[in-house]
Amino acid sequence: xxxxxxxxxxxxxxxxxxxxxxxxxxxxxxxxxxxxxxxxxxxxxxxxxxxxxxxxxxxxxxxxxxxxxxxxxxxxxxxxxxxxxxxxxxxxxxxxxxxxxxxxxxxxxxxxxxxxxxxxxxxxxxxxxxxxxxxxxxxxxxxxxxxxxxxxxxxxxxxxxxxxxxxxxxxxxxxxxxxxxxxxxxxxxxxxxxxxxxxxxxxxxxxxxxxxxxxxxxxxxxxxxxxxxxxxxxxxxxxxxxxxxxxxxxxxxxxxxxxxxxxxxxxxxxxxxxxxxxxxxxxxxxxxxxxxxxxxxxxxxxxxxxxxxxxxxxxxxxxxxxxxxxxxxxxxxxxxxxxxxxxxxxxxxxxxxxxxxxxxxxxxxxxxxxxxxxxxxxxxxxxxxxxxxxxxxxxxxxxxxxxxxxxxxxxx
Amino acid sequence: xxxxxxxxxxxxxxxxxxxxxxxxxxxxxxxxxxxxxxxxxxxxxxxxxxxxxxxxxxxxxxxxxxxxxxxxxxxxxxxxxxxxxxxxxxxxxxxxxxxxxxxxxxxxxxxxxxxxxxxxxxxxxxxxxxxxxxxxxxxxxxxxxxxxxxxxxxxxxxxxxxxxxxxxxxxxxxxxxxxxxxxxxxxxxxxxxxxxxxxxxxxxxxxxxxxxxxxxxxxxxxxxxxxxxxxxxxxxxxxxxxxxxxxxxxxxxxxxxxxxxxxxxxxxxxxxxxxxxxxxxxxxxxxxxxxxxxxxxxxxxxxxxxxxxxxxxxxxxxxxxxxxxxxxxxxxxxxxxxxxxxxxxxxxxxxxxxxxxxxxxxxxxxxxxxxxxxxxxxxxxxxxxxxxxxxxxxxxxxxxxxxxxxxxxxxx
Numbered sequence: 001x002x003x004x005x006x007x008x009x010x011x012x013x014x015x016x017x018x019x020x021x022x023x024x025x026x027x028x029x030x031x032x033x034x035x036x037x038x039x040x041x042x043x044x045x046x047x048x049x050x051x052x053x054x055x056x057x058x059x060x061x062x063x064x065x066x067x068x069x070x071x072x073x074x075x076x077x078x079x080x081x082x083x084x085x086x087x088x089x090x091x092x093x094x095x096x097x098x099x100x101x102x103x104x105x106x107x108x109x110x111x112x113x114x115x116x117x118x119x120x121x122x123x124x125x126x127x128x129x130x131x132x133x134x135x136x137x138x139x140x141x142x143x144x145x146x147x148x149x150x151x152x153x154x155x156x157x158x159x160x161x162x163x164x165x166x167x168x169x170x171x172x173x174x175x176x177x178x179x180x181x182x183x184x185x186x187x188x189x190x191x192x193x194x195x196x197x198x199x200x201x202x203x204x205x206x207x208x209x210x211x212x213x214x215x216x217x218x219x220x221x222x223x224x225x226x227x228x229x230x231x232x233x234x235x236x237x238x239x240x241x242x243x244x245x246x247x248x249x250x251x252x253x254x255x256x257x258x259x260x261x262x263x264x265x266x267x268x269x270x271x272x273x274x275x276x277x278x279x280x281x282x283x284x285x286x287x288x289x290x291x292x293x294x295x296x297x298x299x300x301x302x303x304x305x306x307x308x309x310x311x312x313x314x315x316x317x318x319x320x321x322x323x324x325x326x327x328x329x330x331x332x333x334x335x336x337x338x339x340x341x342x343x344x345x346x347x348x349x350x351x352x353x354x355x356x357x358x359x360x361x362x363x364x365x366x367x368x369x370x371x372x373x374x375x376x377x378x379x380x381x382x383x384x385x386x387x388x389x390x391x392x393x394x395x396x397x398x399x400x401x402x403x404x405x406x407x408x409x410x411x412x
Numbered sequence: 413x414x415x416x417x418x419x420x421x422x423x424x425x426x427x428x429x430x431x432x433x434x435x436x437x438x439x440x441x442x443x444x445x446x447x448x449x450x451x452x453x454x455x456x457x458x459x460x461x462x463x464x465x466x467x468x469x470x471x472x473x474x475x476x477x478x479x480x481x482x483x484x485x486x487x488x489x490x491x492x493x494x495x496x497x498x499x500x501x502x503x504x505x506x507x508x509x510x511x512x513x514x515x516x517x518x519x520x521x522x523x524x525x526x527x528x529x530x531x532x533x534x535x536x537x538x539x540x541x542x543x544x545x546x547x548x549x550x551x552x553x554x555x556x557x558x559x560x561x562x563x564x565x566x567x568x569x570x571x572x573x574x575x576x577x578x579x580x581x582x583x584x585x586x587x588x589x590x591x592x593x594x595x596x597x598x599x600x601x602x603x604x605x606x607x608x609x610x611x612x613x614x615x616x617x618x619x620x621x622x623x624x625x626x627x628x629x630x631x632x633x634x635x636x637x638x639x640x641x642x643x644x645x646x647x648x649x650x651x652x653x654x655x656x657x658x659x660x661x662x663x664x665x666x667x668x669x670x671x672x673x674x675x676x677x678x679x680x681x682x683x684x685x686x687x688x689x690x691x692x693x694x695x696x697x698x699x700x701x702x703x704x705x706x707x708x709x710x711x712x713x714x715x716x717x718x719x720x721x722x723x724x725x726x727x728x729x730x731x732x733x734x735x736x737x738x739x740x741x742x743x744x745x746x747x748x749x750x751x752x753x754x755x756x757x758x759x760x761x762x763x764x765x766x767x768x769x770x771x772x773x774x775x776x777x778x779x780x781x782x783x784x785x786x787x788x789x790x791x792x793x794x795x796x797x798x799x800x801x802x803x804x805x806x807x808x809x810x811x812x813x814x815x816x817x818x819x820x821x822x823x824x
Contacts, residue, residue, distance in 0.1 A: 017585045075581035082586065166707040169487035169807055173429045174494065178703075270679070290699035291590075295578040298710045395581055 004037045005130060007103025009316075011059075012044035012051065013138075014109030014116075015082065017075035018152025019159075019300045020308040021138050024108050025078065026071040027312030028136065029059055035320045038104055042403055046079035047109070048116060051093050052410050056100065056403040066396055071309065073395040074295040085116035090123045092410055097124060099406040103131045106315050110139040110150075114327050115351030121325055134315040135327030135347050138308070140294045142189035145353040146345040148332040151311055152294070154304030154380035156183075157193035159293050160238070161381060164197035167287055168205035168236055175234035177225060177276050177284040180206070181269040183293055185242035188213050188357050188369075190293065193377050194238040195369040205236035208367040213357045216243040216251050221272075222279050224367050229282065237367070241268050297395075301381050307340055314342050338379030416449045417542060419515025421728075423471075424456035424463065425550075426521035426528075427494065429487035430564025431571075431712045432720040433550045436520050437490065438483040439724030440548065441471055447732045450516055454815055458491035459521070460528060463508050464501060464822050468815040478808055483721065485807040486707040497528035502535045504822055509536060511818040515543045518727050522551040522562075526739050527763030533737055546727040547739030547759050550720075552706045554601035557765040558757040560744040563723055564706070566716030566792035568595075569605035571705050572650070573793060576609035579699055580617035580648055587646035589637055589688050589696040592618070593681040595705055597654035600625050600769050600781075602705065605789050606650040607781040617648035620779040625769045627658040633684075634691050636779050641694065649779070653680050709807075713793050719752055726754050750791030 009032050013021055025043075032038045041059045044050035057078070070077050085093075097105065097120075107117040114135040121133040137144050142153035160182055171178045182191040188211020198204040207228040210216060228235045243251040251268060269286025276284040311328045318326065326344040333339040361373045421444050425433055437455075444450045453471045456462040469490070482489050497505075509517065509532075519529040526547040533545040549556050554565035572594055583590045594603040600623020610616040619640040622628060640647045655663040663680060681698025688696040723740045730738065738756040745751040773785045 013585075017582050073581060074578055076585040079587075080585040162710065163704060163708070165807060166486055166709055167703045169485065170429050170703045170707045172809075173425075173488040173492040175491075267679075267682070285703075287702035287704065288700045291579045291582045291697075292575060292699065292704070295582045296575070297578055298574065395577060397584075 005103050005132065006037050006039065007131070008040045008042060008101050009038040009104040009106070010042045010044060010051075010056065010097070010100070010102045011078070011106040012047040012108065013076035013078050013080050014047035014107060014113040015080060015139065016294060017080060018138055018140050018294050019074040019155040019297055020152055020305045021075070021108060022073050022077050023071050023305050023308035024136050024138060024151060024312035025076075026067045027309035028106050028316045029067065031313040031316035035316070037320070039101070042100065042102070043078045043400075045400065047081040047107070047113070048083050048085055048089070048093070049081040050079070051096050052089060052412070054096055054405045054407055054410065057398070057400040058403050059398075061401040062398055066398065069396045070398065072297065072300065072305070074297045077398050084112060085119060088412070090119055093120050094124050094127060094129060095407060097131065098129060100403065104316070104319050105131060105133045106136055106319070107133070108136040108138050108312070110137075110141070111144055111350050111352055111354070114347050118325070118347035118351055121347070132319040132322070132324035133347070134319050134323065135350065136311050136315045137327055137330070140190060141184060141187060143187045143355050144350055145355045146327070146349050147329045148340070149330055149380055151304060151308035151330070153189065154301040155299060156190055156293050157196065157377050157381035158301045159296050159299035160190060160193040160289065161196040162299055163287075163289055164194045164205055164236070164238060168197070171205065171234050171236045177229060177235040177280070177282050178237070179269045179272050179284070179286040180236070180238045181241055181267055181286060181288045182238055183289065184212065184240035186212055186354055188240045188362070191238050191240040192357055192361060192369045192373055193381065195373050196377055196381060203232060206238040207232070207235055208237035209369050210237065210239040210243055210367050211357060211362060211369070212240050212242045212244055213362045214364065214367070215246040217246060218275065221367070222275065225276055226280060229280070239268055239272065243268065303380055303382060310342060318344065417515050417544065418449050418451065419543070420452045420454060420513050421450040421516040421518070422454045422456060422463075422468070422509070422512070422514045423490075423518040424459040424520070425488035425490050425492050426459035426519060426525040427492060427551065428706060429492060430550055430552050430706050431486040431567040431709055432564055432717045433487070433520060434485050434489050435483050435717050435720035436548050436550060436563060436724035437488075438479045439721035440518050440728045441479065443725040443728035447728070449732070451513070454512065454514070455490045455812075457812065459493040459519070459525070460495050460497055460501070460505070461493040462491070463505050464824070466508055466817045466819055466822065468512065469810070469812040470815050473813040474810055478810065481808045482810065484709065484712065484717070486709045489810050496524060497531060500824070502531055505532050506536050506539060506541060507819060509543065510541060512815065516728070516731050517543060517545045518548055518731070519545070520548040520550050520724070522549070522553070523556055523762050523764055523766070526759050530737065530759035530763055533759070544731040544734070544736035545759070546731050546735065547762065548723050548727045549739055549742070552602060553596060553599060555599045555767050556762055557767045558739070558761050559741045560752070561742055561792055563716060563720035563742070565601065566713040567711060568602055568705050569608065569789050569793035570713045571708050571711035572602060572605040572701065573608040574711055575701055576606045576617055576648070576650060580609070583617065583646050583648045589641060589647040589692070589694050590649070591681045591684050591696070591698040592648070592650045593653055593679055593698060593700045594650055595701065596624065596652035598624055598766055600652045600774070603650050603652040604769055604773060604781045604785055605793065607785050608789055608793060615644060618650040619644070619647055620649035621781050622649065622651040622655055622779050623769060623774060623781070624652050624654045624656055625774045626776065626779070628655040628663050629658060630687065633779070634687065637688055638692060641692070651680055651684065655680065715792055715794060722754060730756065
């Protein structure tokens with residue numbers, strides 16, 4: 001490993017927020033404060049968008065006390081973006097690095113973000129710009145490769161379990177057929193977490209769990225709902241938003257068309273309600289966990305919060321030791337007790353890869369998640385963080401002191 | 413007031429659940445334990461449905477320790493119903509009262525439920541069956557007349573404020589136009605509660621609040637969204653599910669039709685997203701608070717929980733003193749400090765009446781709720797109840813020991 005590299009540090013957040021992604025930011029910043037070779041500490045406003053627009057803020061000027069509060073504030077204190085970085089953006093990004101003497105770059109995000117970080121590093125290296133780039137994983141989807149689990153997932157899982165248990169009480173009162181739509185366009189990790197809500201296998205919800213890893217057959221679905229309804233007089237099913245039929249088509253796309261001949265849009269939940277109310281003489285309804293499953297801070301998992309801080313902190317520490325082109329990983333020690341360790345993987349191993357629910361967790365004969373999944377998910381989701389006071393929960397904002405621009409405005 | 417009336421006591425829960433409606437149940441039951449003249453304590457399973465079906469349970473047999481846990485369990489431990497009681501049902505109900513020697517009947521519910529209780533009492537009296545009937549108010553909608561506020565509303569309001577603040581953090585990350593759909597088919601009390609989330613009037617959400625009390629004009633709506641978007645680069649609006657156009661039509665009914673020529677169904681939120689994405693070059697999305705706003709127990713308000721217990725307890729106490737044909741009311745003392753007192757009103761004053769948001773709270777010139785509403789709503793929503801442990805929240809169920817039937821099966 002090489003020695004001390006002097007220069008400024010830049011950090012950005014990308015993609016869908018989580019309840020704990022600010023903990024990673026704060027972990028990285030607090031570690032950077034310990035390394036005098038990292039001169040100024042810059043934040044990119046809205047991730048790569050902010051870098052392209054040279055919209056940087058100087059985090060050194062923020063009031064020191066704010067970081068402890070930002071750490072437990074959901075979502076991204078620096079803003080985020082959904083920008084897919086293309087070839088044409090890369091030169092501008094490296095130009096901004098050079099103009100602001102940035103030698104350390106940390107990007108908090110999912111697989112697309114790590115891919116971007118990798119591309120930027122490659123160009124910088126080819127131009128002889130000595131710098132260190134480390135990726136910090138984050139996604140409630142839990143679908144990054146090379147890790148046991150992703151920061152953000154445990155808190156989302158805790159929210160899903162809590163919401164399922166609370167909604168179930170409502171379901172017991174009026175006994176409709178009820179769907180809970182969870183995020184997950186390609187993978188079922190979030191919906192699968194609801195398995196943690198079921199204690200009594202005879203009556204507790206969720207009675208059915210539908211994930212994209214198991215093809216969705218409508219006839220079978222109706223039969224499964226009917227079976228539970230006949231047995232309990234009510235049904236609560238948790239569904240991933242991205243279910244697919246055996247032919248690969250999305251179930252979210254209704255067969256109904258609008259006045260212009262377009263396929264009717266709308267949530268999976270509404271679609272399933274329509275199917276069931278057409279086929280059974282029951283009342284059906286649906287809940288959408290929506291943005292709350294990644295922002296409802298009362299459900300933060302202490303485990304998740306702590307690990308998220310660590311991956312941020314370790315990214316900066318590794319960079320200070322000369323590491324570059326890597327993402328910090330979260331691994332699990334074998335054994336009964338849950339122990340998380342942290343490793344490193346090449347950024348290119350993560351780029352554009354998706355990790356699906358393991359086969360062993362997805363029941364094929366019925367719409368369910370195997371009990372063995374509980375050993376996986378519970379340690380990630382347990383633990384609490386926010387202490388509820390009598391006041392409404394309240395979150396701070398960074399002041400975001402702007403860094404003076406040094407380049408002409410960006411014309412994409 | 414008359415003296416001691418000996419006989420059994422029956423209690424039921426009706427309508428949409430709330431986070432704290434079990435507190436009213438437990439308050440009534442614990443008070444009834446103190447009155448030996450109330451012999452056995454029966455619960456009606458699913459409210460009036462259970463009375464018609466003679467589906468009663470003996471609550472005296474439940475383990476004593478369960479009541480403390482049921483008190484903080486959301487939704488209805490006895491089940492609920494949406495049955496609108498008609499003339500033809502009344503005789504059967506009175507027959508069940510007579511068969512089970514029921515002299516005390518308590519019904520926890522909204523205006524329809526209080527109407528039913530009133531009708532039942534009238535028939536019993538006309539047949540010379542001496543009994544005492546007291547209504548216990550409950551509704552997150554907060555739309556009962558004769559009260560300052562309704563048990564259940566404060567906790568729903570707390571959830572709405574919390575959800576708005578958490579979702580806002582997400583909104584700040586990716587800055588779309590975002591809608592939060594709150595319950596409220598006829599009144600805007602629940603959506604109005606989101607006003608409590610706004611501290612900084614310059615930038616805090618909600619930026620716009622749409623309630624049924626203010627006619628919804630689509631052009632104005634688009635202009636209002638555009639104005640906020642131009643100013644902040646993001647928009648978070650809270651909307652009641654029951655908005656109406658100036659001609660009285662529901663906004664939830666889209667103008668789009670399906671392949672069969674039917675109006676497209678679907679949430680208000682999706683409809684507003686469609687309107688905005690058609691008219692502006694922005695990404696829009698929506699969250700539906702759904703069942704969580706009445707069941708997410710982490711957001712229970714201690715004030716609401718305590719008052720809900722009291723109205724249940726007082727209903728039974730008043731009945732023991734000879735009162736009948738009344739509903740317990742919640743009033744507010746004039747003055748700076750929030751003080752809730754409890755009164756009584758005739759059941760018939762409540763039946764089929766709706767209380768709308770006061771004019772003074774609804775801004776007419778813009779989509780907003782006046783600041784003065786904060787003095788109204790905050791005391792109801794503040795205070796916490798559940799202490800979050802490291803484990804998932806977990807709720808008990810009653811055993812529901814059935815009461816032997818004494819009548820032939822009911823044939824409606």
